[in-house]
Amino acid sequence: MYTLPMGARVADAVKAAGGVRQPAAAASVNLARRLVDGEQITIGAPGLGNTQPPPLPDPATTVLDLNTATPDQLEQLPGVGEVLAARIAEFRTTHGGFTSVTQxxxxxxxxAKKYEEIKNKVRI
Structure with a gap:
């Protein structure tokens, strides 16, 4: 298991694990894809094929946990793009997690406006 920074990509995980022994095996994986917390990446193992990240939640019905949501999941919130999702994740890391949604x-x-749009779509 390897711990990588937020925003790391599959290529970063492969490099952290020592690289691939057979370069052709990496062709079955999108090395540019952003990592999802807790996923397992398998390259070149027979019969396992390409490991895909877990599906993103349905933004219309899911309430995200601010302390566990990935940046990609946070981008599903109204008005939250890549930059703001990264800021939320950075705030969480810097402050040891959220203790209330109001943070x-x-x-x-x-x-105030953006907070009103997303406060009911997140939880602690």
Whole structure:
């Protein structure tokens, strides 16, 4: 198991694991794809094929946990793009996690209007 920074890609995980022994085996995996927390990546193992990340939640019905949601999942929130999702994840890391949903208002780029749009779609 390897711990990589937020925003790391499959290529970063492969490099951390020592690279691939048979370069052709890496052709079955999208090395540019962003990693999802907790996923297993298998390259070149017979019969296992390409390992895909878990599906993203349905943004219309899912309430995300601010302390466990990946940046890709956070991007599913209304008005949250890649940059703001990264800021939320960085705030979480810097502050040891969220203790209340209202702390979202302390994240740069989340004003009163955006907070009102997303507060009911997240939890602790």
């Amino acid at each position: 979202l208002q302390e994240v740069p780029g989340i004003g």
